[in-house]
Amino acid sequence: MNKEEIYILSAKQISMQQPLDEEWMEHPLYPSEPFVRALNPDFKPYIPPMEARRMGSILKRAIAVSVEALRNSGLVVSTDNAVPSVDAVITGTGYGCIENTELFLDPLCREGENLLKPTCFMQSTHNTIGAQIAIRTGNHGYNMTYAHKHISFESALYDAWLQLRLKKIGTALVGGHDEMTPVFFEILRKGGIFGQGAEVCGEAATAVVLGGGKAVDSKQRLCRLAGMRILSHFDTETLNVALQGLLVGAGHTVDDIDAVLCGVSGNPSSDTLYRSEISRMVGEKPLLRYKHIFGQSFTASGLGFYVAVQCLKRGFIPDFLYVNEKMQLSGAPKCLLLYNRGDGHSCSLILLEA
Amino acid sequence: MDAAPVWITGSGVVSAIGLNKRECLAALLAERSGVEEVQYLQTSHHEFPVGEVKLSNEQMRKRLGIAPDALTTRTALMGMLALQEALQEAEVSAGMLPETAFISGTTVGGMDKSEQYYLDFLSGESHMEYIALHDCGSCSEVVAQHFGKWAMVTTPSTACSSAANAIILGANMIRCGEAEIVVAGGSECITKFHLNGFHSLMILDERPCRPFDATRNGLNLGEGAAYLVLESAEHAQRRGVQAQALLSGYGNACDAFHQTASSPDGEGAFLAMKEALEMAGLSPQSIGYVNAHGTGTPNNDLSESHALRRIFGSQLPPFSSTKPFTGHTTSASGSIEAVFCLLAMRNGFIPSNLNWSQPLEEGVVPVTVTRKAGLEHVLCNAFGFGGNDSSLLFSKPVGR
Numbered sequence: 001m002n003k004e005e006i007y008i009l010s011a012k013q014i015s016m017q018q019p020l021d022e023e024w025m026e027h028p029l030y031p032s033e034p035f036v037r038a039l040n041p042d043f044k045p046y047i048p049p050m051e052a053r054r055m056g057s058i059l060k061r062a063i064a065v066s067v068e069a070l071r072n073s074g075l076v077v078s079t080d081n082a083v084p085s086v087d088a089v090i091t092g093t094g095y096g097c098i099e100n101t102e103l104f105l106d107p108l109c110r111e112g113e114n115l116l117k118p119t120c121f122m123q124s125t126h127n128t129i130g131a132q133i134a135i136r137t138g139n140h141g142y143n144m145t146y147a148h149k150h151i152s153f154e155s156a157l158y159d160a161w162l163q164l165r166l167k168k169i170g171t172a173l174v175g176g177h178d179e180m181t182p183v184f185f186e187i188l189r190k191g192g193i194f195g196q197g198a199e200v201c202g203e204a205a206t207a208v209v210l211g212g213g214k215a216v217d218s219k220q221r222l223c224r225l226a227g228m229r230i231l232s233h234f235d236t237e238t239l240n241v242a243l244q245g246l247l248v249g250a251g252h253t254v255d256d257i258d259a260v261l262c263g264v265s266g267n268p269s270s271d272t273l274y275r276s277e278i279s280r281m282v283g284e285k286p287l288l289r290y291k292h293i294f295g296q297s298f299t300a301s302g303l304g305f306y307v308a309v310q311c312l313k314r315g316f317i318p319d320f321l322y323v324n325e326k327m328q329l330s331g332a333p334k335c336l337l338l339y340n341r342g343d344g345h346s347c348s349l350i351l352l353e354a
Numbered sequence: 355m356d357a358a359p360v361w362i363t364g365s366g367v368v369s370a371i372g373l374n375k376r377e378c379l380a381a382l383l384a385e386r387s388g389v390e391e392v393q394y395l396q397t398s399h400h401e402f403p404v405g406e407v408k409l410s411n412e413q414m415r416k417r418l419g420i421a422p423d424a425l426t427t428r429t430a431l432m433g434m435l436a437l438q439e440a441l442q443e444a445e446v447s448a449g450m451l452p453e454t455a456f457i458s459g460t461t462v463g464g465m466d467k468s469e470q471y472y473l474d475f476l477s478g479e480s481h482m483e484y485i486a487l488h489d490c491g492s493c494s495e496v497v498a499q500h501f502g503k504w505a506m507v508t509t510p511s512t513a514c515s516s517a518a519n520a521i522i523l524g525a526n527m528i529r530c531g532e533a534e535i536v537v538a539g540g541s542e543c544i545t546k547f548h549l550n551g552f553h554s555l556m557i558l559d560e561r562p563c564r565p566f567d568a569t570r571n572g573l574n575l576g577e578g579a580a581y582l583v584l585e586s587a588e589h590a591q592r593r594g595v596q597a598q599a600l601l602s603g604y605g606n607a608c609d610a611f612h613q614t615a616s617s618p619d620g621e622g623a624f625l626a627m628k629e630a631l632e633m634a635g636l637s638p639q640s641i642g643y644v645n646a647h648g649t650g651t652p653n654n655d656l657s658e659s660h661a662l663r664r665i666f667g668s669q670l671p672p673f674s675s676t677k678p679f680t681g682h683t684t685s686a687s688g689s690i691e692a693v694f695c696l697l698a699m700r701n702g703f704i705p706s707n708l709n710w711s712q713p714l715e716e717g718v719v720p721v722t723v724t725r726k727a728g729l730e731h732v733l734c735n736a737f738g739f740g741g742n743d744s745s746l747l748f749s750k751p752v753g754r
Contacts, residue, residue, distance in 0.1 A: 121551030131740025
């Protein structure tokens, strides 16, 4: 068991950075407001305009970013499909389709229980995202959605990782999707959920294609998913045991970790905990961040995963990702640890290797 | 593929027909439905019968020993009641929780509070603490934390197949060696949000629902929670607990047809049942009972009938939908009906498909009178919006 190697075949994003490419690595956009919406690509190549008009942002972005990830995965396109097929479509979303939820909830609460729009309700369910991806890519495979706060993306990744190791599936499309409306952001800010301190809230759409073992063309491998853990209680000892297990399983020691990518966001209380927990786990290592240019959301960690994959693929980490620019790697990164502690309810540890 | 069955060493359930397994069993045997006029939900839609859990939130708090001012939601309270029964039966102590994973499916999450306080949220002046409970994951966290610290907690959210999918994830974790014990299922309360949502889709019946009947005209909403304790055989044997049943196969497939409607040929349902059978290494003939998804909507039941025909041919095993007892408990239905399947296997009976009188177009006829039957293997279907179709295959432990 556990001998199946799992590779990342492609990774794409839509966020507050230029969509669907890696322009941010050269020219990052820095947010200047506490809430910044995603930059949408032109959806015409992905969705007929008539249909797109009836769709919430989260669905349009999820379809576009998933199709791009599938097209770039190097997987073979069957004759009757426009994009390559995968064995599983697994989605993470913290709040789900919040635009349509609001469009249904607002009149329900203001005007009462009549004349409510079925389209908004149909699109308010979390698994609308995965269902739309499946419908549009003709995928009858395993379809699953997770909605668990800051580890929504990791839960989806974990499901894929388990099934790839069990060889129940050979390929998977894993996504992390959250949209945000100005009204809902205001509620969350006042409720103390997001936008605390210098934290900038954003929107996330990440799509990653994973493949298991020998079936995967070696030229197409961006990096290897060496292992992962999700924990729901994480005192120092639990974290250290989990990290040790992760490293041993991947055939590594703590010395092999080149840098730690973490979710510091400008929220002073969680940023402090990030630093202390990481230093207790791995000692002094270069610390990387991404939320200052991608923003905070329940599935921001999906964007973090994408960032780490791109850095490993290119063998270079842009200066602006270092928390402390004086503590930089000299060579190409070979092994990155990703640590997401969310709001303290759950955390995830992911080991990626070039 | 290595398909060693996963053991089920405990289960718990709360639904309109009972607050635990004993009460639910009695109602199933007595053919006593819990679907009636709305009593607890604050709604103007009294024309639609519903399957509510027969307790107010305050009564649930009291039973659980939760302070009146502690933040919680109805979905979380029902989840705690069901989880308590499951943990007790499987003899899972608080000391074991840090090694135990909790997978709890839900879709409405804390919507009962959000719809109550939405206008307060907008003004930002009161009840802001409840926004922290709006999302699905918070609901699972609140349930989990009532019992202690767990190894891992996560939340599948695939509408009406959420709880079945939670069980699938849990089983994969055990088979992969990532966990030795996982508690999986789901919880969902009725909210105005989805009562009105289903109403806007025109799939609620003003009469008691009639799954697989020619006159069926929609579903009745229900609510509840149920969990199964899943365990590796080695782990259960080490601590000396018995298997109530085995999870010997499961399948999840996507209909990929329409956001809320099922395909005419039931492709997703067919693939899910086929996968479950293949994984268990069983022929369709070995299935003694199918607990159908059978919502009572014209579309679901016809599509599911086609899928059943495609799997079983003319030799259809006895099948029924238990939704006339409980209403459609949406995200929790997969685990509530799984517990009903375990009760049926354990007590040797097939629950009746209440309210049935005339065969539908496809001509399949459900079991309409509760009857005795020795059951070795049963299939339990749960299908969700988005064509999210799952099927679980339970088997009687050898020698029981």
